[in-house]
Amino acid sequence: MSSEVGARAAAEATRDGAVGAAAARPGPRSAGVAAGTPGVKKGATTQPAPAAARPSGPPVVSVQNLGKCYHIYNKPEDRLKQALLRWRGRQYFEEFWALRGVSFEVFPGEAVGIVGRNGSGKSTLMQMIAGTLVPTEGRIEVRGRVAALLELGSGFNPEFTGRENVYLYGAILGLTRRETDEKFDEIAAFADIGRFLDQPAKTYSTGMRVRLAFAVQVQVRPEVLIIDEALTVGDNLFQKRCHERLRMLREAGTTLLFVSHQQEIIRTLTSRCVLLHQGRLRAMGSPGEVLLEYRRILHEEEKRWTTQRLEAVLKRKGPEPKRDGAAGAGEATPGVSAVQVPCAAEGAAGAQAAASAGGTISTPAPLDMPENPASYGDRDATITRVELLGSDGEGCSLFYPGDRVMVRVGVRFERDIEHVNVALRLRDKLGVKVYSWGTLNQDMATWGGLRPYDDPTGAGGEHAGMADPPVLWDRSFEAGQNLTVEFEWICTLGAGFYEVQACVTHEPTPDYRNLRMLHWLDEAAFFEVKIAREEYFFGGMVDLRMRAAVLD
Amino acid sequence: MTTVPLNTTIHSAAPTPVLALLNPARLVRLFYSHRALIRQFTIREIHSANRDTVLGWAWVAITPAIMLAIYTIVFGTILGARGNRPPLEYALWLFCGITLFHLFTEPMNRGPGLVAGRPNFVKKLVFPLEILPVSAIGVVLFHTAISCVLLVVAKAVVVGHFTGWELLFPLAIVPVALLGLGVCTLLAAIGVFVRDLRHIVNGPLGRALFFLTPLVYPMDIVPERFRWLIAINPLTSVVQFGRQCLVDGRNPDGAWWIGLGVVTLAGLLGVVAAYAVFTKAKRGFADVI
Numbered sequence: 001m002s003s004e005v006g007a008r009a010a011a012e013a014t015r016d017g018a019v020g021a022a023a024a025r026p027g028p029r030s031a032g033v034a035a036g037t038p039g040v041k042k043g044a045t046t047q048p049a050p051a052a053a054r055p056s057g058p059p060v061v062s063v064q065n066l067g068k069c070y071h072i073y074n075k076p077e078d079r080l081k082q083a084l085l086r087w088r089g090r091q092y093f094e095e096f097w098a099l100r101g102v103s104f105e106v107f108p109g110e111a112v113g114i115v116g117r118n119g120s121g122k123s124t125l126m127q128m129i130a131g132t133l134v135p136t137e138g139r140i141e142v143r144g145r146v147a148a149l150l151e152l153g154s155g156f157n158p159e160f161t162g163r164e165n166v167y168l169y170g171a172i173l174g175l176t177r178r179e180t181d182e183k184f185d186e187i188a189a190f191a192d193i194g195r196f197l198d199q200p201a202k203t204y205s206t207g208m209r210v211r212l213a214f215a216v217q218v219q220v221r222p223e224v225l226i227i228d229e230a231l232t233v234g235d236n237l238f239q240k241r242c243h244e245r246l247r248m249l250r251e252a253g254t255t256l257l258f259v260s261h262q263q264e265i266i267r268t269l270t271s272r273c274v275l276l277h278q279g280r281l282r283a284m285g286s287p288g289e290v291l292l293e294y295r296r297i298l299h300e301e302e303k304r305w306t307t308q309r310l311e312a313v314l315k316r317k318g319p320e321p322k323r324d325g326a327a328g329a330g331e332a333t334p335g336v337s338a339v340q341v342p343c344a345a346e347g348a349a350g351a352q353a354a355a356s357a358g359g360t361i362s363t364p365a366p367l368d369m370p371e372n373p374a375s376y377g378d379r380d381a382t383i384t385r386v387e388l389l390g391s392d393g394e395g396c397s398l399f400y401p402g403d404r405v406m407v408r409v410g411v412r413f414e415r416d417i418e419h420v421n422v423a424l425r426l427r428d429k430l431g432v433k434v435y436s437w438g439t440l441n442q443d444m445a446t447w448g449g450l451r452p453y454d455d456p457t458g459a460g461g462e463h464a465g466m467a468d469p470p471v472l473w474d475r476s477f478e479a480g481q482n483l484t485v486e487f488e489w490i491c492t493l494g495a496g497f498y499e500v501q502a503c504v505t506h507e508p509t510p511d512y513r514n515l516r517m518l519h520w521l522d523e524a525a526f527f528e529v530k531i532a533r534e535e536y537f538f539g540g541m542v543d544l545r546m547r548a549a550v551l552d
Numbered sequence: 553m554t555t556v557p558l559n560t561t562i563h564s565a566a567p568t569p570v571l572a573l574l575n576p577a578r579l580v581r582l583f584y585s586h587r588a589l590i591r592q593f594t595i596r597e598i599h600s601a602n603r604d605t606v607l608g609w610a611w612v613a614i615t616p617a618i619m620l621a622i623y624t625i626v627f628g629t630i631l632g633a634r635g636n637r638p639p640l641e642y643a644l645w646l647f648c649g650i651t652l653f654h655l656f657t658e659p660m661n662r663g664p665g666l667v668a669g670r671p672n673f674v675k676k677l678v679f680p681l682e683i684l685p686v687s688a689i690g691v692v693l694f695h696t697a698i699s700c701v702l703l704v705v706a707k708a709v710v711v712g713h714f715t716g717w718e719l720l721f722p723l724a725i726v727p728v729a730l731l732g733l734g735v736c737t738l739l740a741a742i743g744v745f746v747r748d749l750r751h752i753v754n755g756p757l758g759r760a761l762f763f764l765t766p767l768v769y770p771m772d773i774v775p776e777r778f779r780w781l782i783a784i785n786p787l788t789s790v791v792q793f794g795r796q797c798l799v800d801g802r803n804p805d806g807a808w809w810i811g812l813g814v815v816t817l818a819g820l821l822g823v824v825a826a827y828a829v830f831t832k833a834k835r836g837f838a839d840v841i
Contacts, residue, residue: 070839083745127838130678131563134835139564146561150676159600171592172679 059105113270144223158202386524418476594690663739715801724794730819
């Protein structure tokens with residue numbers, strides 16, 4: 001099995017897994033998703049057990065086919081008409097389902113993260129569980145006391161002092177005066193706002209208000225604690241203390257429902273995760289997998305936005321002005337039609353149009369890459385394949401630090417062109433760009449007399465002693481010509497899941513300043529890096545190859 | 553953590569049965585379980601009224617004193633509504649009526665904005681909104697209590713002696729407080745959906761009530777054909793009852809006794825009905841605020 005297929009299968013498996021989880025509703029116990037990682041090396045097990053052992057007993061929160069519908073009125077008077085003329089059977093509003101068909105259960109002592117884009121229904125869900133919003137359909141059963149940190153400090157009266165507000169807030173949360181008395185010192189110590197405690201709350205900074213509110217809130221020891229983005233306000237020290245406190249509450253049996261956009265917090269704090277997308281439950285399972293799916297959603301939308309912008313820009317510009325390569329063919333193709341190619345199938349059609357218009361290229365071969373919505377570009381060149389290979393030249397998608405990694409990128413030129421660059425970009429699970437390198441980077445280094453690929457220490461012996469590589473930028477290609485570029489490196493990445501993006505660009509000047517995207521491919525391949533603890537390991541996301549010299 | 557069996561709360565689209573809403577025991581339980589919160593809210597609000605003012609608590613006496621002086625001069629002397637009562641006694645008589653009147657109109661005026669003006673309490677907190685009208689009544693009852701003390705002092709100064717019938721005055725306070733609570737609760741619920749309510753209540757309705765209650769004029773100067781208009785006003789019998797026992801120091805007329813009983817009963821039913829509406833409407837609060 002080629003590793004390209006393997007990597008794609010991995011991506012597919014995750015996707016299917018997510019769908020499977022959604023389809024498994026309403027039996028959330030079966031929701032732990034295990035996406036197998038193909039191309040396993042060294043016989044290591046694929047994934048850690050996805051979900052921690054779940055406490056037995058009845059669920060503390062049970063959400064059944066929950067839905068919330070809002071009526072959208074276009075004009076204010078429509079609201080009045082609806083209220084008065086309801087019996088006539090006409091609707092003066094449009095329905096908007098903020099949430100629909102959501103079912104899941106949360107068991108005592110669990111910490112469940114809720115992720116999703118803005119407007120995906122997270123807050124609506126939380127508010128319904130807390131009881132401030134009433135469902136339109138379905139039902140929620142909550143066993144025990146619910147405390148919600150929906151917006152910390154919003155119950156404060158700005159005119160009163162912090163001390164008075166503590167008592168007031170305590171009363172709202174159901175504490176008697178004596179109970180608040182007993183806990184006051186602890187509250188004051190946790191909030192740590194010093195002499196401001198006896199100043200009116202209106203003089204407080206946001207952070208101070210949140211600190212005081214949180215300090216009171218966690219005294220209530222609820223069975224279910226809902227935290228909706230509340231803790232992102234405080235400084236790092238306070239956040240750290242909050243998380244310690246949350247951990248303590250959890251150990252004491254409190255069930256946490258946690259909404260945050262900070263994926264790291266979700267990852268470290270929760271044992272299970274729910275992904276909402278456009279009001280629907282899209283995935284449920286271990287935080288790592290659900291976050292990956294979430295990141296995929298973010299990514300898709302970001303890309304859609306980028307593509308749209310690119311189209312808009314190019315439409316404004318009209319036909320591509322900087323087409324110094326294949327002038328005849330370039331002029332013949334309307335700029336717009338060459339640009340509107342968000343997927344490979346249309347890309348092929350575009351190329352065909354170019355071929356018939358310019359008459360310079362033969363009928364293009366069928367594309368090797370399956371249709372990938374994650375691509376864009378002018379398509380004067382097409383990335384036909386991206387393969388991940390291990391040191392043995394076989395397809396591989398699991399590596400250990402020190403392994404040789406090779407990515408083989410196949411490019412086909414759709415028209416005559418020169419000054420091209422083929423590049424890779426690596427991103428981690430959170431979407432952070434880890435590294436990018438292209439043939440032009442190497443060409444520039446070569447022109448500058450640098451040999452970055454030649455490791456002076458000899459540690460990266462694989463590259464040592466190689467001759468200067470030929471410069472790609474100077475070469476020109478004809479339509480229909482194929483090119484293969486092999487990128488090779490020694491894996492120095494930390495444990496994690498990585499994505500490979502590939503692109504081919506046209507660089508009229510050898511400095512990346514006038515870049516024109518010919519074909520950009522997201523999610524061209526995925527690979528995982530694991531660390532074999534018993535052999536060699538380090539912490540963090542990159543192996544800096546440190547050396548410790550021991551001096552007595 | 554908790555050894556007692558946990559209460560299961562169910563949030564669903566199914567509406568609460570109307571009969572359960574109309575059960576007075578539900579209200580009693582509700583108020584009792586939140587008594588600490590009601591107390592806190594009432595006390596905070598009483599404090600906040602005069603907080604950070606230079607004269608502080610003196611305002612409790614200054615505002616009614618100025619108002620009384622103006623009313624006495626304008627209505628009593630200029631318009632001649634005081635008849636043959638001496639100016640000071642007219643002021644006492646006026647103050648007595650206005651005290652009871654305010655016990656009703658203060659919560660009424662606050663009603664429309666009571667919930668609508670606190671979006672945080674609706675959306676961000678799990679808060680028993682039902683207690684807000686109760687604490688609004690608590691605040692105005694506190695002010696009424698101060699006025700009662702002032703009334704007793706004023707009577708000692710102006711009239712000089714007590715007959716014992718003055719002790720009936722608290723009987724007049726009960727129905728007004730109940731009416732006020734009911735109206736305040738109802739307006740609080742409707743005010744969330746109909747924002748125009750504030751303008752209606754604070755403007756024309758408040759003015760009309762002021763003049764349709766025999767506050768600044770005695771009942772007997774009203775022409776016969778308009779008497780019914782005054783008489784159907786539930787505040788009329790209460791105000792008359794209160795004045796006859798406190799100012800005149802006599803057993804109130806039988807008509808006012810009956811009126812008082814009817815208004816008390818109506819007040820009780822009104823509170824239960826208003827809370828039924830409130831609880832039902834509450835489900836939609838968060839959708840429109």
